[in-house]
Amino acid sequence: MAKVSGLKKGKLSEAELTEKIKEKAKELWEKKGRVQGQDQEIWLEAEKLVKK
Numbered sequence: 001m002a003k004v005s006g007l008k009k010g011k012l013s014e015a016e017l018t019e020k021i022k023e024k025a026k027e028l029w030e031k032k033g034r035v036q037g038q039d040q041e042i043w044l045e046a047e048k049l050v051k052k
Contacts, residue, residue, distance in 0.1 A: 020050045 012020070025046035029035075032042070 017050070021046050024050050 021043065025043050028042050028046055029038075032038070
């Protein structure tokens with residue numbers, strides 16, 4: 001997992017960062033119609049958006 005201290009939104013613990021990514025991934029998954037089999041792609045997209 002990537003280091004957390006470089007985030008622009010403030011310093012988050014690794015657990016907090018993971019939770020934010022999880023929430024964003026669920027949001028993206030729902031927007032994409034809850035399609036199965038795209039877990040990794042959606043997670044990576046969520047991770048990128050959260051760390052932006």
